[in-house]
Amino acid sequence: MLKIGVPSKGRLMEKTFDWFGARGVAMRQTGAEREYSGAVEGVDGVELVLLSAGEIPRELGAGRIHLGVTGSDLVRDKLADWQTQVTELAPLGFGHADLIIAVPAFWIDVDTLDDLDAAASAFRAAHGFRLRIATKYHRLVREFLTANGVADYQLVDSQGATEGTVKNQTAEAIADITSSGETLRANHLKILSDAVVHRSQAVLFASRKADWSDAGPILDRLADRLGLPLPAVI
Ligand SMILES: Nc1ncnc2c1ncn2[C@@H]1O[C@H](COP(=O)(O)OP(=O)(O)OP(=O)(O)O)[C@@H](O)[C@H]1O
Numbered sequence: 001m002l003k004i005g006v007p008s009k010g011r012l013m014e015k016t017f018d019w020f021g022a023r024g025v026a027m028r029q030t031g032a033e034r035e036y037s038g039a040v041e042g043v044d045g046v047e048l049v050l051l052s053a054g055e056i057p058r059e060l061g062a063g064r065i066h067l068g069v070t071g072s073d074l075v076r077d078k079l080a081d082w083q084t085q086v087t088e089l090a091p092l093g094f095g096h097a098d099l100i101i102a103v104p105a106f107w108i109d110v111d112t113l114d115d116l117d118a119a120a121s122a123f124r125a126a127h128g129f130r131l132r133i134a135t136k137y138h139r140l141v142r143e144f145l146t147a148n149g150v151a152d153y154q155l156v157d158s159q160g161a162t163e164g165t166v167k168n169q170t171a172e173a174i175a176d177i178t179s180s181g182e183t184l185r186a187n188h189l190k191i192l193s194d195a196v197v198h199r200s201q202a203v204l205f206a207s208r209k210a211d212w213s214d215a216g217p218i219l220d221r222l223a224d225r226l227g228l229p230l231p232a233v234i
């Protein structure tokens with residue numbers, strides 16, 4: 001069998017089902033709405049595994065699923081050297097969101113990463129601790145700030161409602177996903193003009209760590225059905 005991991009709820013699940021369905025591969029949830037099992041029709045030997053979008057990178061990295069649909073942001077953040085663990089078979093054209101860094105809108109002198117660096121040094125001198133950036137994207141944000149020469153900060157973990165941390169005074173800045181920008185505006189935050197860390201969308205990934213001995217020929221048939229170039233995953 002070839003195991004494919006798909007987000008178990010929400011927009012990503014529906015749009016993934018639509019994307020495969022439009023290409024002749026029908027996916028559906030079986031059993032009750034909250035039962036995380038599913039079926040795939042159109043290609044023999046494919047098993048659907050419904051998982052949290054955030055867990056799919058780890059399952060691919062561990063080789064427990066052969067294919068997985070999740071955000072490109074989550075794979076880059078959750079897997080060290082992600083290209084050694086997975087390969088991108090196709091961008092899917094939905095689930096678009098930007099991982100950005102934002103600061104309070106009233107920081108009128110801070111519009112760029114250079115400004116943030118200067119503000120961070122001044123903050124440390126004034127307060128005796130490093131400026132706090134709240135995020136759940138630790139690896140991506142750390143790599144991005146290092147590459148851009150910003151050093152005088154600390155990351156604080158925020159697994160949700162990240163934009164609220166500034167108002168709650170548990171952070172001075174945030175790094176989070178935005179799509180419409182509504183949440184940032186509602187929380188009086190502005191994006192630094194040169195601080196788009198990653199432009200994310202949903203991607204079909206293949207695991208480099210899975211056992212492809214039986215699943216390889218199934219992948220060839222699936223790729224053919226989906227109109228994708230024959231992947232040289234393994
Ligand atoms: N407006 C948006 N808000 C949040 N995530 C979005 C948005 N648009 C696209 N995404 C993408 O959706 C993915 C996150 O999906 P989701 O929140 O279902 O995953 P999750 O963190 O695993 O959730 P849960 O743990 O609750 O299942 C990320 O890749 C993210 O970039």
Ligand SMILES: O=P(O)(O)OC[C@H]1O[C@H](OP(=O)(O)OP(=O)(O)O)[C@H](O)[C@@H]1O
Pocket residue numbers: 159160161162163176177178179180181182183184
């Ligand atoms: O730019 P916008 O269209 O306003 O969308 C961005 C918001 O959506 C996400 O939160 P989500 O609703 O997934 O909840 P979370 O806070 O638990 O991540 C994200 O973390 C932002 O808070």
